[in-house]
Amino acid sequence: MSDKPDPETYFAGAYWGPRKESPEECARRAADFLDLLAPADPFLAHWYKPARRLKDARKHPLMPPDLPTLTELFRRGVNREKGGPIFEDLGFTFWFDNGGPTRDCAALRIKCGDYSGGSNYCVLTLPTDGPNADRVLTAPVLAHVVRSMALAWEPDWAMATSRIHRDLLSEEGPAGTFVGWVTYLSRRRGVVPPLPAPVRIEPVEGQGTLVVLTPERLTASNPTHVELGQRVLKLLDRAGLMQPVTR
Template sequence: MTTDADSRTYPETYYAGAYWGPRREPPEACARRAAAFLNMLAACDLLLANWNKIPKPRGKGRKTPLMPPDLPTLTEAFRRGVNREPGGPPIEHLGLTVSAYNDGARQDFVSVSMHCGSYEQHSSANVCVLSLPSKGEGAERILTAPVLAQVVRGMALAWEPDWAVAMSHAHRDLEDERGKADPWLGWVTYLSSQRGTVPPLPAPVRMEPVEDRGTLIILTPERFTVANPEHVALARRVRELLARAGLMGP
């Protein structure tokens, strides 16, 4: 197993993402979900407690604080986040996007992109992706199983996705190479109960219910890294068991 020193020095970067299919929602509904999510993030760590809207077009306009969440401000942000060709009408079926960043220093910089309300007919029309710090004290606090489980739980409760995950980019790339991209199985994974019942899984995997909506699957209590062959082997074994139970298809 990896040691704490290994975790601090290995340059593996992490993120969290939630994914769901077509769901038509107006700006007001997207704003309510975003407000709930940002409040739950704020309870996870101080780095995730202060957010400013990224202007659209990017880099232009004044900073717009989003904390504490204000529903009229968020609603207007989603309304302005509609897809459109330059000078053209809104393309409503492609949904609404709001992106935000924190006020952290360079190594503590995190961002979130929230895209909802799309009813485009493909498997993951809507998505919320949270970048995570890669090093420093913020990373040491956040890149732990309890905090990431709290982050993914917040995603599940706020966005009601089909699945969600917290994992390293290196592990995601490894999953992609094996042709297993929908859904990914990460360090922390959420599967909606609509996918089916999660079967018993081997130690040290831990499972937690998310109200009546689905299940959190936490592969290891220590930081999951592809540098550890035991971690990779465990992930593959768990994916096989979930696939046999019919939980890992598109």
């Protein structure tokens, strides 16, 4: 039995409030996202339809994105009681992955078209260790991931960070919002104020702003990273940018 601690796990997520959209509209956004995401890294350019077994999944690739296939997947993910009526206002949900083993896999879970008062989301689970993680868990790749989410889904807020870092900072900000390693804020929320070095601020095609905390890999075990995240969170909160996605 190894005494080596489990690696810090990372994810990216985009979140937006109620937005009524059809399965076709959700599929178009998903296709745009997959196309935008693919250049980030070869690991993020291969996706497969959900299947019980890995070898079966690889028979049904989702790349390049096919709108009729994605539309059908969203349509099957409609919220309903078993054998009962469809809850149209709760939108559509489905998940898929890139066919890798457990610790070296990326997975996407999407909820789109919910206009009941809840939030919609696109969450990307990232690999935990190995060569793919070494390449993907970098500031440039994750900035590309979050930028792709912002352009495709037009969320209110998006980020990429570790789960431990999320837990540390989410206790300090408004419910449902916090500062990640990379954070996106829609311009609908306001203007991002000047932030301390080494934080980098980048515009996102007129839609909002990307905030990158540090160029090196962010870890919750580094007190400098945690302190910087807390400081930036307070500045953004003071500027009125960290409201919950839904109230």
